[in-house]
Amino acid sequence: MLNRSLASFWRSQRRWFYGLLAGVTALSLIVGTPQPTQAISWWELLMRGAQIFQLSNLSDQQEVQLGQQINQQVGVQLNRKGTPISNHREATAYINSIGQRLAAASDRTDIPYTFQVVEDPGINAFATMGGFVYINAGLMYEAENEAELASVMAHEIGHIVGRHAVGQMRQQALASGALAVAGLDQSTAVQIGVDLALNLPHSRGDEFDADRIGLAMLRRAGYAPSAMVSFMQKLQRGGSPPAFLSTHPNVSDRVQTLRQMLQENPPTASEVNGLDAVSYRNLLRRFAQ
Template sequence: MLNSFFFIFSRFSRRWLYLLLSVLVALGICIGSPQKTQAISWFDILIQGVQIFQLSNISDQEEVQLGKEINQQLVNSKIQLYLNQNVNRYVNQIGQKLAANSTRSDIPYTFQVVKNESVNAFATMGGYVYVTTGLLKAADNEAQLASVIAHEIGHIASRHSIEQMRETAIARGVATAAGLERNTAVQIGVDLALRRPNSREDEFEADRRGLRTLGRAGYAQSAMVAFMQKLLQQRSLPTFLSTHPATNERITALKDEINSQKGYGGGGLNNAAYEAKIQPLS
């Protein structure tokens, strides 16, 4: 029995020793880092543990979990979801078809309709995409709606939100050598989803990825250009374009890409069929 006691005590001691060594290593990184970062105490590291995200090498699983928490904050306090089951099912079917044909089809995707009359769409990390009822009404057909969703999937496939979160955390002085605390990461994610500060380069990349996804899913790639041109002709620039730089340049680049692929074919252009699908919105 005495031997058993010493064996248990030895295993217990080793666990605490490993934990202490982990804390000391983390402290050493924080102290030895030449970057100017916000201090984080050993007690915070000990208590928070897995609640610290290292954005430079975040895993798919961590990204999906972080996106889930950002989505919960958005749904609970920032946006109002449109709850008609038929419309939501329709949008989800389009989104899942596009996601399966994207360059990042190995994570789960969630597509939601936001009750808002502005013409807008946005995404956050981990596969969460949002389109407004105003955008659904503005689109002429399924291919045009799909072109917007494909663009947002392009942002997710490129992990633009993660890079923006990292840059924002550094600019705000909340990043540490150990990483970014979970609650801070969620709040930044919510702000980024609603504020959409996408760079010119990010938009061009999301356009290219989205256009190819659109074609692989069987939709007419020309719908992406047609929808942008339609929105530009409106009296006031919709939110979806006003927060995205260089729209005319993007249209030119998309036309060149379509011409190079001979991508004017494809489906989803039946206006009457689309209007029937979104009829509950009228």
């Protein structure tokens, strides 16, 4: 009885075994074929279990997945600098409420967004792919009202909507020789993404594009669009540009472009929210307690 059972089991598994054998043979032929244009062999990828991202055709799901890994490493880097992501629940909830309101008014509502406060007194904000936006505590206190704060957040969401980080990553990978025919491996993509978020500026074209996208988003969310102009002017008058603007295009050019857009399409009666400076300051004082 036992012998018959074993024989029956072997017959049922024979097709699976032969299929596996054929697959291994085919793979050995691929590995044995020279691949001079690929930085990473298919065999190495199989052994490492590495995911390859084709940046020219990155899906939303892949972008979010990559953004999550970049976000984890950004958190590690910020901790090392002594400016960690804040665990202040009320402040984080407030930033998230503004961000989700803006994201819902964006042209890219099919990805999740995460908004975080960085415990840094410097005036700065940045974003990475996959819906991750970071706002320094110093920028929150520099803003005169919620609309000014929202204008910066709208600009950063504009970078995500425009997929600017994906384009930058491709350029960096090409420049460094890390981009193979198959695409970019996961660990290299994360390293480039962290560097882009923390150290490398956007191009002049990307910044103007994020201003345009952000202004439209700000208006659809009901915030006063004049706040984007007033906040830029305020920072410009402060002397040396803060980190948020020091690597961006000339602030005067950006202000002039925004003013022209508002002249061509003046604000409506519904686009006046977020200008209450007293309520905003009271809220910040509560956060500091």
